[in-house]
Amino acid sequence: MQIAREAGVAQSTVSRVLNGGSVAPETRRRVLEVVAKYDFQPSQAARSLVGARSGLIGVVIRDLTNPFYPVMVKAMERVLHEHGMRLSLVTDVMTAEEGLALLRREGVDGVVFTSAVQDEPLAHRMIGHGIPVVLCHRTLDDFPADQVEADNDTAGELAAAHLLDLGHRRIAMVCGLAGASTARQRGHGFRKRLRTAEGVTLTEIDGAYDYATAYEAVTALLAGAEPPTALFCHNDVMAYAALNAAAAAGVAVPDELSVVGCDDVPLSAWERIALTTVRQPLERIAQVGVELLLERLDHPERPHRHEVLPVEFVGRSTTGPA
Amino acid sequence: MQIAREAGVAQSTVSRVLNGGSVAPETRRRVLEVVAKYDFQPSQAARSLVGARSGLIGVVIRDLTNPFYPVMVKAMERVLHEHGMRLSLVTDVMTAEEGLALLRREGVDGVVFTSAVQDEPLAHRMIGHGIPVVLCHRTLDDFPADQVEADNDTAGELAAAHLLDLGHRRIAMVCGLAGASTARQRGHGFRKRLRTAEGVTLTEIDGAYDYATAYEAVTALLAGAEPPTALFCHNDVMAYAALNAAAAAGVAVPDELSVVGCDDVPLSAWERIALTTVRQPLERIAQVGVELLLERLDHPERPHRHEVLPVEFVGRSTTGPA
DNA sequence: CTGAAAGCGCTTACAG
C-alpha cells in the first residue's frame, strides 16, 4: 500500500483511519492528506477476501422490462446504499442457474428473490450454501426464510367486488405465471368473491405476466363467440396489453369492455391510460424485503418473519357499468 | 482450497482445470468430481485481486425510470455475459461522484457512460485513473475515448420535415437536458430544418428529459395565449408527458395538437399511445458501446472510434395536418 | 503434467 509508505505509517494504520479505529489526530490528518492526493479507494476485492462480508447483496429480478421492476430496483438500491452496501443484479439475460452461480462467486452476503416460483429449487439451494435469502413480492409456502408480499388475495377480491358492483357477469381473468404466488392468490381472491354472486361466468386465460402473451390471449378472447364484458388482469402490464388489444380490435373501453389491472405502476395514472387497478405498495415491498435481509445478516437465529402489506383499490377510467 | 485436498492435488492444479490449463484427463476428472460434489464456485474477489482483470464493467445509467434505459441495460448485460463479464450499475440513487468512487473500489475494467453531460469532469477523471471509458448514447466533443451515438441531428431534421409537410407553422420544442449532446443535436437539426420554411414561429421550453418537468411545461404552454399546433419533444418520455398534459387540458391530439417524440421506446408502438417519433437503435447503441469498450481493453493503443448510428422516422397517430 | 512458493491488497488479532 503506497499510501502507507508516503504517509510514513504502517498499512494497518491506514486501514484504521479508513475504517475508524483509534488513531492520533495528527497521524490521521497526514494519512487523509495522502488519501485525498491520490483519491485513493480501497480495493473491495481485498476487503471481501479478508473480511466477513462482501457488502454485496444479490437481487434476482428476471424481467427488467416490466415497468414494475425498475421501481423496485431503485427502492432496493436506496436502502442498500444507506447501509453502505451494493446490489448485484441477476436478470433473464442468463439462466437463473447461471445467475446464482455468479452470485456465489461474487460472495454476496445475501440474496433477494423477487421471482420465486413453485417447484424451482434455486432459492432453497442458496440457503443450502449458507447464504441468507429473502422472498420479496412473490413468496413460497413453508419456505424457511423471511418473506414480504402484498395482500394479493384481497387484491383479487377488490377487483371482483368492483366488477360485480358494476353489474358484470360475463367475466374473464388474464392469469399471471403459473407457480407464482401472486397469480395464485389474486386468482383465489377473485374467484372467491365472484362466487358470492349469481349467474357469473368466469373464463380464465394465461397471460404469463408477459405483454406479448397477454396481448395474443386477449385478442383471441375478444374474437370469440361470447366475449366477456370485463377483464381482470393479474398485473398492470397485461392490462396494458388488454387495453391495446381491445383498441386494435375496435372494442371500446370501458363501454364494451371493462379492464382492471393489478400493481398500479406509475404509468397507470397517465391520462392516456387511466387504468383502474389495485395498488400494491411497490417501493415499500422492496424496502421491507431488503431490511428483513439486512436484519437477518445481523441476527441469523431470529425466527423468520412473513410480512403482508395492504393493497388499495384505485378506480380510474377503464371500467364502467356492464 | 479444500477442493484440492479432497481431490488429492495441488491448488494450482485445481486452478488449471477450472481455467483450462493442461491437465491429465484422469486428474481433471477427479477434480471436476469434487467440484461438482460441492457445487464449488471460485471466489471472484480472490481472482480479481490476483488477476489483471476483475471481469466487471461499470455502467452509469442515472434514470432507470425512463423506459429507455432498462432496454439498454439488458442489451449491455447480454453482450457482457457473452464475454463472461458482469455489469455494475450506477444509478441516481447516489451522486455520480459516489458512484465512480464505488466503481473504482470494485476495480471495474472499464466504464460505460450513458449520461455524459458537458462540463462534468467525472468521465475525464476515470480516464485519469487509467480506466478505459466509452461514451454511449450521449457524447462529448473532443473527448479522448470511444463514443457511440445516434444521428441526432438528422433525427431533429426528420421531425421538423414531417411537421412542416403537415403545414404546421406555430411550433414548439420541448428540450432535453441542457448539456446533453442529444438535446443539443436534436435541437440543432430541428431548428436548421425549420429555417428552410417561411413564417415559422418556434417556442422552446425545457423538459429536462423528465416526465414531470415536461408535463408542467407543456401544461403551461397549452394554457398560453397562442398555443402551438405542433410539438417536437427531445425524447419519448417527454412526448408521453405532452400527450397526457394535452388530454388533461382537453386538447385533442392530433386534431388540435401534433406531437412528435424521439427514441421509439417499445411503449410508443402501443395502440393507446401510437406516438409518431424518430427511432434510434437503442439496443444497437448499447451493444456497440460495450463492444467498443471490450475491444479497447484488448487494444489500449488503437485510435479512438466514434460511431454514429442511423435513425429512422416512424409515423403513427399523434400527428396530423395543421 | 504437476506441485511448492510467492504475492495480489487488504483487515485482524497481537505485541509493545
Add this chain to the structure above:
DNA sequence: CTGAAAGCGCTTACAG
C-alpha cells in the same frame, strides 16, 4: 496509539 505478522482464496511463474 502504532507496527509487524499472518492470512483471506486465488493465479502465475518456476521447478521438476
